[in-house]
Amino acid sequence: VVERSQRTYRGDMEISMTSGQLALVNDVPLEQYLYSVVGAEVYSSWPAEALKAQAVAARSYALAQGNRFQIGNVVDGTLSQAYNGKGSEHANVSEAVDATAG
Secondary structure, eight states, X not given: OBOTTOOBOSSEEEEEEETTEEEEEEEOOHHHHHHHHHXXXXXXXXXXXXXXXXXXXXXXXXXHTTTOSSSOSOOSSTTSOOOOGGGGOXXXXXXXXXXXXO
């Protein structure tokens, strides 16, 4: 999926109506969500251990949100974590996220 800012996303998109407004939710597995979040929140050139620490923090935050929002667990703005889709992913970040999974 490509949106007006030319961002692309992993996973599926769900469209629904909530409180009379159109809602679009990117349904993506947690680890793939973290590829984008960690890449958006820190530099991919940071040392591997720092990237791993950020991955653990981002994962913990996302899981702690539960069902905080009516249509999803997190949102892509400052109420949750930076989420920019595939554009903020980097191999170094993906390795750190994968290394800390579980």
